[in-house]
Amino acid sequence: MNKQEIKLLDEAFALPENTKWSSFGEGHANETWLGEIDGDEPVVLRRHNPNRTEEQILSEFKCLDLLHDLIGYEVPKALYGVNQERVTEVEGAHYSLFELIEGETPPLDKVETCKQSGQALANLHIKLWEERDAFKFAEEERPGVSKETLKSGAELLEALSSMEASKNIDGKYLTSEYWTDVEASLNDALGALAKLNETKHLIHGDFGPPNTLISENSGELVGILDWDECRWDLPVYDVAGVYPFLCEIDKSLGEAFVDAYFAGLKGSSHPLAARENETRDLMGAVQYVATYKEFELMVENHLDEPEYLAQLLEQLA
Template sequence: MNKVVGLDEQAVSAWIAELGVGALAPLTYRRIGNGQSNLTFLVTDSGGSHWVLRRPPLGHLLASAHDVAREYRILSALQGTGVPVPKALALTEDNAVTDAPLMLMDHVDGIVIDSIGVAKQLTPDRRRQTGESMPRALASIHQVDLELAGLEDLSSRSPFAERQIRRWSGQWAKSRTREVPQVDELTAILTRSIPQQNEITLVHGDFHLSNVITSRDDGRVVAVLDWELCTLGDPLADVGALLAYWSQADDAVPGPFVASTMDGFPTRDELAAIYFEETGRDPAALGFWHTLALWKLAIIAEGVLRRTIDDPRNTAETGAPSTRIIDDIVARAISTAADAGLR
């Protein structure tokens, strides 16, 4: 009988044994992380060595969502580029092993600041070191030579903002659990306010504090995780996403990710300043991308809520987003759009 939902432990153990990664039987599996989309498991062998498995969520999935095989391709391509990522070891889509694509990665030791409890264990100086490392890690992603990495065909090169609005409006239509008129209002505002796109880079698509592993020694980012939303597009989309996820102590609506409200973490303005100093890019369109990221975050959260309603086995240990949290994100998006002069 399987102990871990989503894995055939006996079949997966046999597959890992054939890979020659040095795993010593028996292997044990435990779901880890607060991720609400692709499921992540820690694999431990009898010698105490660790690896990480990733697979899509359980149940019905929207088309193009949660593509683990694509994530494997991206991680493989980023080896040696200067972007801190785990080493992708193997991918299987063999029905005898798994009912969905399954990826094995190296385990990267470090700290994932995915809760305020973890943040409390760090000194204010360490929190600042981690915060200041975030935009620098993001800059390294945007510096990847797409042709050299073999990622120039990763996605369409059509105008990125239009593509994002079209895609996530479609996701909202398919996954919403209720009517939220403000989401439609934001869609209209964003559609009217699209800035000119001047360059195309690799875009992580989900870059925030819970999706990086930080060094136990100096707090810097040593691995960027969760590449399932990675695409080609405007680099400021990632900066907007970082700000959207980055709550600070003086926010009226702190949002679902509150670890960064603790003393020591930089403010959103400080994060943006580090990124623009690091890259020399023009910050003029940042308000648009910050608003779009909040709108998108609300849609993603609604999709997570839909998946947990449809199949409770997908629920992470921290639970699913509440409608109140989602409505708070939407309110912050409306406020951010107004502050940026978007109409």
């Protein structure tokens, strides 16, 4: 942030001029800063994904407000500014201020961490299933992945071709033939997943150990962060989305996460509790759709990372 942005944001959220800002994390599509205030609790500032409208951001906050009272974990709480607004626009970007959730990111290379996260996701999904009617608005406001919500292969090809990264990517990925094949595979994956449509409820959309916090004292999982991808969709997306990432570190980590998730569902009312084998068989289809969506996110936000883009393109081949 430049000095002018800081000044305007301090004014919008009634923060003292001597607030000390430091980078607090950067995702694919948003960035956060920690604000340290003399004599007061620290705060977290988020610059939202530039492709999110204010309406979409407020819809996320609507979900978070409900989640505060329904689940056993802390979630981000957006604070109000001087005009009783929780989103402010500065130099074309949307910003929001949040309370800081105390905790630390768990180590990602520990089986116990992955078991803990899998159990937490099961607990979360059980509660979201039980309270699904409270989030029914998300079906329209935050729809799930489908052919209607995803960009076409032709659109992704056009966007990729305009990026600087395309100069360092194998030309076979820049052909209409490649994207025709990808779309056919995507249709097959979405078709296979349709049999789980009745299991839909609000999901996190980007769940995994990196988006959780554990207590520094007890080691228990206390917070779940980064809900900007939450949507009304198949819960299996939350399960399979992080699986390849964990397996890249060590396959035992991915297996521990998934096993703990299904163990946590046993005996509950959640529909996947009785459909474990069927759901596991569909993990490949879920991962294909998730990879397509991740690639879409990269090109939508003009993230010129040729190595990562090439990796995604290879997975879609």
